[in-house]
Every structure is written in structure tokens, then in C-alpha cells.
Amino acid sequence: MTNQPRAEYPRPQFVRDSWINLNGEWEFEFDDDRVGSKEKWHLGNRKLYKTIQVPFAFQSKLSGIGSNEFHDVVWYRRDLTLPDDFQNKRILLHFGAVDYEASVWVNGVLVAKHEGGHTPFHADITDALQAGTNKLVVKAVDYSKDVTLPRGKQYWHTDSASIFYTRTTGIWQTVWMEAVSNDGYLDKVKITPDIDEKQVEFQFFIQGSDSNAKQQMKVEISFNGELVSEDTYGMRSSSGARKIRLNDFNDHGLGAWWTPEHPNLYDVTFTLLVDNKAVDVVTSYFGMRKVSIEDGKLCLNNRPYFLKMVLDQGYFPDGNLTPPSDEAIKEDVELTKAMGFNGARKHQKLEDPRFLYWCDKLGLVVWSEAANAYEYTEKYVSRFTNEWIASIDRDYNHPSIIAWVPLNESWGVPNIQIDKLQQQHALTMYHLTKSLDPMRPVVSNDGWELVKTDLFTIHDYEWREGVLEERYSSSDKAVHAMPANRRLFVEGFPYEGQPILVTEFGGIAYKKSEWEGWGYSGADNDEDFEKKLRAVIRPLLNSGVVQGYCYTQLTDVEQEINGLLTYDRKPKIPVEIIKAINDRK
Missing domain, CATH: 2.60.120.260 (Galactose-binding domain-like)
Structure with missing residues (x-):
């Protein structure tokens, strides 16, 4: 070939x-x-x-x-x-x-x-x-x-x-x-960090080994090339777990916790031994980090963390859903960070693992969102549930992922406001996700018509600065607004003090290439584009109520020209200007 x-x-x-x-x-x-x-x-x-x-x-x-x-x-x-x-x-x-x-x-x-x-x-x-x-x-x-x-x-x-x-x-x-090896191999490892206990748990799953053979798992953990832990222990079945304490970090900026600003990663080598012979060697990595909600605040590593995310559709001009190269994936992460964002909300797509690798390595938090259906049927429920379980299983170990989003804007559940079946489906996806991963927050239906949810997320394409300032001047005003003419929560599931984030906004159309298209509002030139960016971002930064945002969107995509970059990844205005806006400058 x-x-x-x-x-x-x-x-x-x-x-x-x-x-x-x-x-x-x-x-x-x-x-x-x-x-x-x-x-x-x-x-x-x-x-x-x-x-x-x-x-x-x-x-x-x-x-x-x-x-x-x-x-x-x-x-x-x-x-x-x-x-x-x-x-x-x-x-x-x-x-x-x-x-x-x-x-x-x-x-x-x-x-x-x-x-x-x-x-x-x-x-x-x-x-x-x-x-x-x-x-x-x-x-x-x-x-x-x-x-x-x-x-x-x-x-x-x-x-x-x-x-x-x-x-x-x-x-x-x-x-x-x-x-x-014919003598057995490591099928999967589930890695769960715990910064409070200063330990990491590994769950091992083995395939193809002889149950009568002597099985051992050797784990070697290193940081910046230096060995910090080495352990070998017996495996009596095809699965097992081990917690390993790590003592080389603290909470004073000197340690090895993972954040977008300091994407510290531990390297780990797993060696499966059968009858004292190494039959399988797998290398991996993990990040020590914690995502939590404390007193209504979204926290990273036990401290409030303001999210500045960008909506990323994951489409490319010549490859569509498939990036043309690993370098193109890396470039998207680098451009996102260069514009002052600390996160990406992957929209309606389970992204290539290489993208998550670069987010882990370069430092970018990710909201992982399912590819939704558009209408609701029992067959849809079966298909979607199975695919979502497999998605969480694939990506559980990535430190960059800090939230799961099974549903978006009532896609697949268009009548959720009045249909009890659809409400139960959204609730099921919330609880199912929590049962598979208790360490990350879950958004039940991003944008509006929320049922039980860990984060209260709002989609709002208002472009007038004064309206945004007023709307997000208090929690009560924010959660009772109807920016898309949709109720933000389903009856029976009122706001309960969750962190409020505006997870779609902006969408300013600005034509800077041969592409024709549309956006949610428009700009005429570079100066106008910068002015309108400031007008939608500034109220959210200054709100005191909003704990994060997600700007729509990273790039133009096909007929949409509302990206900060053109479809071929050229910045519409200098990335330094966009970073200054995100940095309140």
C-alpha cells in the first residue's frame, strides 16, 4: 500500500x-x-x-x-x-x-x-x-x-x-x-487520581492469561524522567486494583498537580508478568487533578477556577470530521491557548484521542460532549446509551476532561419540557454518567431545559453589552432569563445554587476569506470585530455571577463564518488581541 x-x-x-x-x-x-x-x-x-x-x-x-x-x-x-x-x-x-x-x-x-x-x-x-x-x-x-x-x-x-x-x-x-502475547495481555487500565489522599488508583483488566499461572503486575511511575514509585504485586484474577501513594507534590505551586497553566503529567509503565516472565509492556501517563463544586463554586484542585472556553466543532476543510494530520490537531490546541482560552467544549463529537493527548500535554481543559440525535425514539435511547457508555470508557483517564455533556440544547429530547419520558431519559443519562465517573461534573442538557445537573449552563447569543450586564448581574436574573425563548430549567427541577456558566455566546460573523456564510451577529471590519468581542466577553468576566464561558466558536465551519479563525485556521484579528480581551486588558 x-x-x-x-x-x-x-x-x-x-x-x-x-x-x-x-x-x-x-x-x-x-x-x-x-x-x-x-x-x-x-x-x-x-x-x-x-x-x-x-x-x-x-x-x-x-x-x-x-x-x-x-x-x-x-x-x-x-x-x-x-x-x-x-x-x-x-x-x-x-x-x-x-x-x-x-x-x-x-x-x-x-x-x-x-x-x-x-x-x-x-x-x-x-x-x-x-x-x-x-x-x-x-x-x-x-x-x-x-x-x-x-x-x-x-x-x-x-x-x-x-x-x-x-x-x-x-x-x-x-x-x-x-x-x-499468547500468555496474556493488559486489556485496559482505569486510572483515578486523588489529590486529597495524595494517591492514584489503578484498576487492571487482563485478557488471555492462564488462570493457573502466577500473574504479577509491575507499576513504575516517573515524573520528569525521575522514578517516584515502583511496585509489583500479585494478580489472582483477570482484574485487580492498586492504590499508590505519591508524596512529591503539595499545594504551593511547587508540585505536580495538573492544570492548564502547568500541565504536569506522570509517566507510567505497566508490565504484566506471567510465571515471572514479562509478557506485556504498556506505557501510559496520568495527571493528578481534582474537579469539584464547593459552596457553589466550580473548583480545580480545590480552588475556584474560572473557565474561558471556546466551542470547537472539530471539522476541517478537506477532512471534515477527520483532522488532516496530528500537527493540525496540535495547532488547534496551540491557537486556542494563544487566544487566552483555558478550555474547549468539543461540540457534538467524540474527538480523536490524539486531540485529548495534546490537551493533556499542552494544558487545555475539555468538556466532552456526545454526538446527539435529533429526535427521540426507544431505538435512539438504546443506541445513544450504549455509545455514551463506550465514550466514557474510552476517555476516562484523560486529565484534560473535566466535565461530561451527554445532551445539548434538547437534541434527541425536543419535548423534554412536557414529555416525562424524555425527562427521565435526561435524568438517566445524568445518573448513568455519575455511576461510571463520580469525579467529574455532569451537565444534563447543555444550554436550556435542564433537569438535574451539576452545572447550570446557559446559551445566550445576545450581542448588546448593556443587556448582558443586566442579565448576569444576579443569579436570579440569570437563571430566569430566556435568551433563546426557552426556559432554562424543566418544571420540577429548579435552580439549586449550581455554578452558572454561559456555555454558548458570541457567534459574531466576520467574513475574512472566500467563504460565504452566517453568524448570530455581525462585524464589518477588524476594529468592529474587536469592539463586538469585547462587548460580549466583558460582561461575563465582570459579572461576579458567571463562573465561566464558552465562546462560539474556534473556526468558521462550512457555511458558518462566526469563528475567531477562518476555516483554514487563520486568525481574523491578531491572537494577542483576543488574549488581551480574555485577560481583561
């Missing part, structure tokens, strides 16, 4: 040395008549007559196809040849994300079926492999016009419009393989 785009390691918080990237050119074909299964394309004997650059969806330019037409059944095919160091090992095949349903065959053997357009899956393909060349086939099925599907910003019409963008069908995150 030629040309392997997106060749960086795809799972940076759980790294093994023995792996192969499968991105690049694959055979590809649309199956509009749905004959592929009947004609047994999954056997891999039939050539597919188009080519595509994986991991880019066919709707994107970088895929080499770039079509907006509806093709809801697509097939992929490529050959696999294992390198020498993969021999006599178990082989795991990974998919970062396939939208929406995926079936995977190796040499005609079905090795995986998966539902969920944003979540990863993998399969042990060892028993399906043969000597020499192997045939890998993937069938992806999308439901482009189904508005009950968890879809995020993907539009169900041919062309983008309003707040909706180009669809994504099929593979859109990295495909890769890794080799693990």
Missing part, C-alpha cells in the same frame, strides 16, 4: 511498541443496490473498483473521492501481510471509529460487528489469519436520513445548511493492528 496518512500512534495513553498502521489506500466501492452480501464480497475475492484514502470518509476531499451523494452502504478491502515480529503472537485489529455500523471479515471469517459512529472497537483476528497474504474486508452501513441516529452535526440533506455540516459515512479514524 502507498501513502499512509495519519501515521501517528492512534492511542497515545495506552502504548505498545509492536503495532502497524493500516491507513492509506484501500479498495472501495459503493453498494447502493445492496448486493454485496448476496454476492459474498466479504470473502475478499472480488476486486473493489474505487480506491479511498483511509481514514478519510468518502465525503471528504482527502479521501480522494469527495462526494456529497448519499451512499449508505460502502465496502472496503485490502491485503494484510504480517511482519516477522507479529509471528506466533495474538493479533488485535483496531478501528478508531466507523460511522455507523461496521462488519469486519478476515479471509472470509467474520471477526467483528460494531454499532456506534464515534466509538472504537477491536477484534482478536489471530484464528482467522493464514500464512502469507490475508484479505481484510469491511462493510459499513450508515443511515444518513435517520434523525434518531446519534449523528452530531451531520446533516440529513445533501448539502450543508444552517448549523449542520457534511455527513460522514464509514471509516473516519485510524485502522491499526498490534501484536500481544
